[in-house]
Amino acid sequence: AQSVTQLDSQVPVFEEAPVELRCNYSSSVSVYLFWYVQYPNQGLQLLLKYLSGSTLVKGINGFEAEFNKSQTSFHLRKPSVHISDTAEYFCAVSDLYNFNKFYFGSGTKLNVKP
Amino acid sequence: DGGITQSPKYLFRKEGQNVTLSCEQNLNHDAMYWYRQDPGQGLRLIYYSQIVNDFQKGDIAEGYSVSREKKESFPLTVTSAQKNPTAFYLCASSKRRGSTQETQYFGPGTRLLVL
Numbered sequence: 531a532q533s534v535t536q537l538d539s540q541v542p543v544f545e546e547a548p549v550e551l552r553c554n555y556s557s558s559v560s561v562y563l564f565w566y567v568q569y570p571n572q573g574l575q576l577l578l579k580y581l582s583g584s585t586l587v588k589g590i591n592g593f594e595a596e597f598n599k600s601q602t603s604f605h606l607r608k609p610s611v612h613i614s615d616t617a618e619y620f621c622a623v624s625d626l627y628n629f630n631k632f633y634f635g636s637g638t639k640l641n642v643k644p
Numbered sequence: 645d646g647g648i649t650q651s652p653k654y655l656f657r658k659e660g661q662n663v664t665l666s667c668e669q670n671l672n673h674d675a676m677y678w679y680r681q682d683p684g685q686g687l688r689l690i691y692y693s694q695i696v697n698d699f700q701k702g703d704i705a706e707g708y709s710v711s712r713e714k715k716e717s718f719p720l721t722v723t724s725a726q727k728n729p730t731a732f733y734l735c736a737s738s739k740r741r742g743s744t745q746e747t748q749y750f751g752p753g754t755r756l757l758v759l
Binding site for chain 2: 637
């Protein structure tokens with residue numbers, strides 16, 4: 531089974547600063563990678579996903595992520611954050627051996643300060 | 645508008661009571677899922693269903709039951725055997741069964757509280 535690690539439970543950052551939210555997964559077999567965002571008391575919304583091809587993936591709201599197979603990482607980045615980006619972010623992984631099953635990280639709370 | 649609806653938004657359970665959380669989707673998705681979310685623990689899979697009249701246990705199925713009588717509906721019952729039910733419950737669906745590449749789309753969630 532996969533495990534997904536989001537090392538930072540909380541990330542405070544000032545508005546207009548860059549941010550990186552880290553995600554590492556356990557297995558080097560073929561994986562599919564997802565980032566979701568959750569606003570308070572709401573469901574999860576897909577930000578971006580990596581299935582194959584270019585390792586740099588662009589998503590909604592100006593976010594991007596880079597798949598690094600050798601480091602088994604899929605870090606999420608944004609060059610300039612806004613107050614409205616304050617939310618919790620989840621990394622998720624699926625693989626060839628567990629159909630339809632997603633493994634989620636424990637989440638990172640991004641707190642954007644004015 | 646296509647999407648996933650969950651009801652109620654808040655649910656209160658008395659000790660020893662069974663309660664049912666509703667999940668409906670009009671996306672024509674084959675697969676549906678139930679997750680439990682606790683603070684600092686991310687999402688944990690309770691049950692999932694890839695086709696009507698079939699479902700499988702996830703990682704924390706004890707104390708829960710589901711049914712899948714219709715493609716668009718996947719209700720979750722929290723039974724009295726679930727001793728710590730207070731959590732945020734999320735329903736999700738994905739287009740095709742048996743595919744690892746499919747995005748899971750989430751409903752708005754139900755918060756269950758114990759009286």
